Amino acid sequence: MGVAGLGFSGYYLSSFLDFAGLAYVTASLERLILYLNPTLVLLLGWVLYRRRITGWQAGGMAMSYAGALVVFGHEVTIGQTRAAAWGTLLVFLSAVSYAGYLIASGEFVKRLGSLRLVGLATSVACLLCIAQFLLLRPVDSVFALAPPVIWLSLINATVCTALPVLAVMMGIERIGPAMAAQTGMVGPVSTILMGVVILGEPFTAWTATGTLLVIAGIFVFTRTGR
Secondary structure (H helix, E strand, C coil): CHHHHHHHHHHHHHHHHHHHHHCCCCHHHHHHHHCCHHHHHHHHHHHHHCCCCCHHHHHHHHHHHHHHHHHHHHHHHHCCHHHHHHHHHHHHHHHHHHHHHHHHHHHHHHHHCHHHHHHHHHHHHHHHHHHHHHHHCCHHHHHHCCHHHHHHHHHHHHHHHHHHHHHHHHHHHHHCHHHHHHHCCHHHHHHHHHHHHCCCCCCCHHHHHHHHHHHHHHHHHHHHCC
């Protein structure tokens, strides 16, 4: 049941909430929220295991959350308040779900090994995705998909999902869940840049300010937490 919970929390639920939130907010805000993941790992560790939070860590968290609020406030002013708030909540819950997965997976990796755990947990998530599809759509709709959709889905499943998941689990096995959450934050910054270049999302002074605050806050948080 523990592995099933990891598959549900870390791979199915977090991804579902993340993509659901992207329907309402920009990729920049979405990734900034996910950039807060190390702080959520620490907060969950404090709640569940009473791990100490230093003053510098608290200051770094405050700075990073302030940056996320700056970008959120800007999106509220240029878009629909309710939609932006709902999307932000969904993405934040996605980050919480993934942080819980990182906290819980550390002990399972030690017992099962990264390769075995990754195979079991992603298999659980795969079964959940198939079940969701069967509940929401007729089976024959699979054959109506355009070839580009199928190829992009295969690339997404292998290059963008399976390989990163395996790398994360191997990293957790070697450096622990907290450090794995910190080093995995290169992806969100890259996504912000690609959102601007590829999707044409606006990168305003507010977005830049919020991004700098979040990055600086996480830098202070991770440096003083060692």
